[in-house]
Amino acid sequence: MAVVKNSFGNTPTQYIEIDGVAYAYRRLGTPAAVPLIGYQHFTGTLDNWDPVIIDGLAQYREVIVFDNRGVGNSGGKTPATVAEMTADAIAFASALGISRFDVLGFSLGGFIAQQLAVERPDLVRKMIIVGAAPQGAKVLQAFPQLIEKAMKLEEAERFLFIFFTASEESRAKGRATLQRLYARTEDRDRTTAAESVMAQLRAITAWGTDPVTIDLSKVAHPALIVQGSNDEMMDSDNSYVLFKQLPNAVLSYYPDAAHGSFFQYPELFVNEANFFLDRY
Amino acid sequence: MAVVKNSFGNTPTQYIEIDGVAYAYRRLGTPAAVPLIGYQHFTGTLDNWDPVIIDGLAQYREVIVFDNRGVGNSGGKTPATVAEMTADAIAFASALGISRFDVLGFSLGGFIAQQLAVERPDLVRKMIIVGAAPQGAKVLQAFPQLIEKAMKLEEAERFLFIFFTASEESRAKGRATLQRLYARTEDRDRTTAAESVMAQLRAITAWGTDPVTIDLSKVAHPALIVQGSNDEMMDSDNSYVLFKQLPNAVLSYYPDAAHGSFFQYPELFVNEANFFLDRY
Numbered sequence: 001m002a003v004v005k006n007s008f009g010n011t012p013t014q015y016i017e018i019d020g021v022a023y024a025y026r027r028l029g030t031p032a033a034v035p036l037i038g039y040q041h042f043t044g045t046l047d048n049w050d051p052v053i054i055d056g057l058a059q060y061r062e063v064i065v066f067d068n069r070g071v072g073n074s075g076g077k078t079p080a081t082v083a084e085m086t087a088d089a090i091a092f093a094s095a096l097g098i099s100r101f102d103v104l105g106f107s108l109g110g111f112i113a114q115q116l117a118v119e120r121p122d123l124v125r126k127m128i129i130v131g132a133a134p135q136g137a138k139v140l141q142a143f144p145q146l147i148e149k150a151m152k153l154e155e156a157e158r159f160l161f162i163f164f165t166a167s168e169e170s171r172a173k174g175r176a177t178l179q180r181l182y183a184r185t186e187d188r189d190r191t192t193a194a195e196s197v198m199a200q201l202r203a204i205t206a207w208g209t210d211p212v213t214i215d216l217s218k219v220a221h222p223a224l225i226v227q228g229s230n231d232e233m234m235d236s237d238n239s240y241v242l243f244k245q246l247p248n249a250v251l252s253y254y255p256d257a258a259h260g261s262f263f264q265y266p267e268l269f270v271n272e273a274n275f276f277l278d279r280y
Numbered sequence: 281m282a283v284v285k286n287s288f289g290n291t292p293t294q295y296i297e298i299d300g301v302a303y304a305y306r307r308l309g310t311p312a313a314v315p316l317i318g319y320q321h322f323t324g325t326l327d328n329w330d331p332v333i334i335d336g337l338a339q340y341r342e343v344i345v346f347d348n349r350g351v352g353n354s355g356g357k358t359p360a361t362v363a364e365m366t367a368d369a370i371a372f373a374s375a376l377g378i379s380r381f382d383v384l385g386f387s388l389g390g391f392i393a394q395q396l397a398v399e400r401p402d403l404v405r406k407m408i409i410v411g412a413a414p415q416g417a418k419v420l421q422a423f424p425q426l427i428e429k430a431m432k433l434e435e436a437e438r439f440l441f442i443f444f445t446a447s448e449e450s451r452a453k454g455r456a457t458l459q460r461l462y463a464r465t466e467d468r469d470r471t472t473a474a475e476s477v478m479a480q481l482r483a484i485t486a487w488g489t490d491p492v493t494i495d496l497s498k499v500a501h502p503a504l505i506v507q508g509s510n511d512e513m514m515d516s517d518n519s520y521v522l523f524k525q526l527p528n529a530v531l532s533y534y535p536d537a538a539h540g541s542f543f544q545y546p547e548l549f550v551n552e553a554n555f556f557l558d559r560y
Contacts, residue, residue, distance in 0.1 A: 229523070240520055243509070243533055250548070253523055253531040268530070271555045280548060 039109025140208025163260025228257030319389025420488025443540025508537030
């Protein structure tokens, strides 16, 4: 059994320059043949990855998370399409000299994972898609309204509103998640700039409303899809739709959970993700 | 970590008499606070439990599987309702002096698990339901026709038809499953008698067509639901329906899999079942 060399909580932020843009990233764990790269959710930065999850995955592999262009501490201007974000994600892996990797895509990051698997199947070994939807998901038309509603709440309540259900059990898990996310006090990321947030919002809405351009039925990669029972943002049913489109996907739903399913059940997620990545 | 004391392949069949009926069962593993009792599928006997799965679960607990009334080597007359089968399952646990247990219900056994959780919630700690459907599932109207079709096939082909998809990958996993099921050559069960099979068939059809009498929304037990992507017998969508009815269920779908999802991915199943039983 591999030993964790450091933990996500004290992994320093590094930078790599690509075409004049400095990308912020953190890299930890045990170097293995295939590293895992994480693609983050709408507005999320390096500090929005759950340390329990990252450490759990990094027990058996190298895990790299990064701020895509214009997000958090990364420079440059955030593009307004998933396709351009995917191009930036490809450039990032290439700059690190990584030619084949596993993907953990959360929400918007799960859109990038799908686009990447279709465009550059050679780069991807396996992918984990949490809290996402396939291209053309009609529910995304309502995404801006949900975010507008969320923005009126103070920060902790906004986090609970977006990622957890209204049940007291779910909200308690949400408060525990917040504590984990804020346990790190130094070398934190900047909050993502408003202009980048708006570009991401356009990309998410367009993923649902623009014509479908990618064909998941030809994606042979093993995939693990994870979703909560009550994700209003993505509509939970869309993960079942995604499962039916992907030929080789395992699908897991977690109970009384919303968009932040893996925040709510981090140990359950780590157990199934590690099995999927190493033994499936 | 517990050690397997024996393996399912060489666990002797035992008998216990209840109201003049001798029930056949096998019991193995490490005695722990809560044993797991398995409820078998339509026509299935002790020999239809996958040794890889039973041994995997018995690493960490005691596992007991039995032939319900009139099935395999058990005496008595098989009842034609799930409710009566559930009463017999309760009598069996009681006769062994077991007052609280986990349940693994496969197909028809998954119906019994649901009925049991509603009727006698005190007896059940957690339940795993594989390849099943909730009461009132319309697809079960077509179950007799599918079985009639299956009965025309020779034994190995029948097994593949019922439990696996038409893909060569799935069928290969099916043939491997058959080898595991037939590795045991001595102390095997009798084939279930035709009269019992007909009674089970009536019970399964009635589960789908009779009025719904149990309310799963009040079942607080943790549940793990497992299903294949393409189960024609139960209609795969019904596991998502079941998930939505149960307040505290984790749901997993396996790809390119039919009614025998856990036969096709035994290690995947054992990993998630053990986590669910001991750490969820």
